[in-house]
Amino acid sequence: MKRINQSVMTIVAACLLAATPMWTETSRAEAANIAKEQQAKKSEISKEVQSSLDKLFEQMPELKTLRLEEKFLKENNFRDYPNPVWNVMLTNRPETGAEKNRTEYATASIELDAQTGRLLFLDIRNPDWASANYPDEKLAREKADEFLHKWLGKETSSLKQSQAMGRGKAGRGSGETGKMIEWARSSVYYQTLINEIPLNDYSLVVSVDHAGHIVRYDAYRQIQPDETKWPAPEKAISPEKAKQLYQEQLKMQLEYVAEQPTAYAGPGRPSEKKPMLIYQANEPFGIDAVTGKVVGEDKIPEQQSVRVKGEGKSVKIASKAEGEQWLKEQFGIDVAGADFEYDDHKENLTDGLQQIESYHWLNFSGKSASSFDSISLTTDAVSDRLIGFNLHLPDGRKQGKTISIEEAKKKAIAALEPYVDPSLAELTLFVRTDEAEIPDWVDKSKLHKQDEPQEYSFHFQGKRDGIPVSDEFYGVEINKETGAIAGLNLHPIQPGIVLPDAGKIVSEQEAKEAYQQEVELELNYYWDQYEGQRAPEPQLIYQTKEKNSYRFIDATTGKIITVKYR
Secondary structure (H helix, E strand, C coil), X not given: CCCCCHHHHHHHHHHHHCCCCHHHHHHHHHHHHHHHHHHHHHHCCCHHHHHHHHHHHHHCHHHHHCEEEEEEEECCCHHHCCCCEEEEEEECCCCCCCCCCHHHCCEEEEEEECCCCCEEEEEEECHHHCECCCCCHHHHHHHHHHHHHHHHHHHHHHEEEEEEEEEEEEEEECCCCCCEEEEEEEEEEEEEEECCEEECCCCEEEEXXXXXXXXXXXXXXXXXXXXXXXXXXXXXXXXXXXXXXXHHHCEEEEEEEEEEEEEEEECCEEEEEEEEEEEEEECCCEEECCCCCEECCCCCCEEEEEECCCCCCCCECCCHHHHHHHHHHHHCCCCCCCEEEEECCCHHHHHCCCCEEEEEEECCCCCCCCCCCEEEEEEECCCCEEEEEEEECCCCCXXXXXXXXXXXXXXXXXXXXXXXXXXXXXXXXXXXXCCCCCCCCCCHHHCCCCCCCCEEEEEEEEEECCEEEEEEEEEEXXXXXXXXXXXXXXXXXXXXXXXXXXXXXXXXXXXXHHHHCCCCEEEEEECCXXXXXXXXXXXXXXXXCCCCEEEEEECCCCCEEEEECC
C-alpha cells in the first residue's frame, strides 16, 4: 500500500470539510476567467470605433496633442440611445507630477456607437480657445458645413441646414482661485431630408466658437432615411386644403407685454423694447397631410383666477452681509459657516438679458448649524431688488406626512402677496400635474424613474383689466412636509412702464384674418418621440414654414408685426 503524502491528505480533508466541493470551485474559477475574458473584449475598442477615431484625429489634428485619460463603455440606454456607447476622454493634463489649475488644461470628450463606430458626440474645451464672444453667423455656418462635408462626405446630400441657430456657453472654474473661463458657441442645426422633404427634428448639431473652431458635435438624434417606411408624398392633401384646416384651428390670444422686443441687435439680444397690447397666435403644431387631423396638440394646463391684495414690498440686497441678515430675519436661517459663492453674471450684459447678481451658500459639509444643502438669492444688478430665492433641504429629511396641495396653495398666495404690486388685483394660477402627459404608444416600464419633488410648485401670471400680462409672473415653492417657503420668483412690471389703453382694439377675428395672410405652409416628416422611444410610425405633416423671425398682431392698429431674431 502506497503511503499518501500528508500534505495531500490535508488538502483532501479540507475539500471534504468545505461547504462546496473542489470541482465546484474549479468551475467557478473557469467562469471567472471567462468573465475576465469577456470583460477584456468589452474593454477593447472595435475596428469600427478605432477607424472613426483615426479619421477624427486626421480631420482635427489638435486632438493628437492630447493623451487618453480614460475610456469606458456605456450600455444602459445612455442619453436615451438604444445601442452601447464608447466614451473616450482626452486631456493634456500630465499623468504625474505637480499640476496647474485644472482650468489651464484642454479636454475632449468623444462618444461613439460601440457597434458601428458612428460619431455621436464631441465636446472640446481648450483654454487657449476660451472666449465669451459668439462667432459671426456667416463664419459659424461656413465652418459647420466645411466640417460636415469632410466628416460625412456624400451623406451630407441628405442633410439640410436650418435657418434657425442656437447659442450656448460652457464654463469651468476653480473654487480655490475663483478663476472662471468661458466658451461661447453658436450651434448650426441640420435636418435629414427624406424624399427631398425635411424631417422635423434637428438630426445633427455642429457648434462653432468665435474663431471658427469646431467645439461640439451632436448626432444622437440623427435618423437615417432607411430606418423606417415613410408616408408617400403623393398621398398628401393639397396645400389649399391644409391651409383651410390650419385656419380653422388658429386662435388669437390677447395679452399685454410690458417689454416687447421690436428689434434685435443679434441672436437673443433685443435692441428695442416697448410696452404693447398684442394678439399672440396660438397655432396648431401641424396638420396630418394624409388624414387632415391636428398633430401634436398640447394639453393646456388648468387655470384658476386668484384675487390678491398686494403690498408692493421690495427687498433690496446689495451684499453678502445683507443677504445673510435677510435670511435670518425672514426665515430664521443662520448660514454662518457655510461655503459662499458669488456670481455677477456679466455674460447677461453681452447676451441682452437682465443684469443679475446671485449669492449662494452651500452646506453639503454640514458646517452650518442650520439644516440645509444650499440657499440662493438672486437680485437685479441695477436696483438690487430681490427677484429669486431658493432653499434646498437634505434629501433624507422625510417624516412621512405632507400637507395638502390646497393648504400649500394658501401658503403660496400668502407668501407672495407682500411682494405683489398693489395695483394688481388678479393673478392666474397655472395648475400642472406632477406627471407629464405620456403618449399611449409609450412603454411605461422603460421610462426613467424620477424622484418625487420635495416641493409643491405654483406658477402665477399677472392679469390687468382682465388681460394677461405675459412678462409679469411669479413663482412660489412650498415644502411638502414643513409647509415652509422653499422658493420665490418675483418678476413684476418694472416701475415707470405704462401699458397701452385697451379701450380701442381690433377684434380677435380681425387679428386672425390679418395674421393668416402671412402664413405659409410646407411639408415635413414628423416622427414623435418620448424619452428615447419613437412612435410606431412617422407622419407626413403640413407646418408653418420655418423663418428666423416671429410675428404678432398689434391689437391697437391691427397691423402684423414681424420681428427678426437678428
